[in-house]
Amino acid sequence: MEETLELASFRGDDDPSLVAAALACRACLSGDVDWSLLIDDFDAEAICRCRACGYARAVSLTSEQALRLALQDA
Ligand SMILES: [Zn+2]
Numbered sequence: 001m002e003e004t005l006e007l008a009s010f011r012g013d014d015d016p017s018l019v020a021a022a023l024a025c026r027a028c029l030s031g032d033v034d035w036s037l038l039i040d041d042f043d044a045e046a047i048c049r050c051r052a053c054g055y056a057r058a059v060s061l062t063s064e065q066a067l068r069l070a071l072q073d074a
Pocket residue numbers: 025026027028029030050051052053054055
């Protein structure tokens with residue numbers, strides 16, 4: 001599977017709506033996205049899958065962003 005890794009654009013202290021907007025589907029722009037965190041020793045990713053169109057992608061996260069998502073209820 002071919003994936004283009006993108007960088008998440010929100011900050012650790014951003015409003016939840018901005019975080020959701022950063023993870024919104026790139027294909028159909030739906031905000032109805034399932035995501036899960038993948039964290040290892042070196043970096044973190046959010047695997048995002050659109051509930052509307054099924055488009056899935058990986059978003060690269062800083063440790064601050066990963067912490068932000070880990071604390072947020074999906
Ligand atoms: Zn979509």
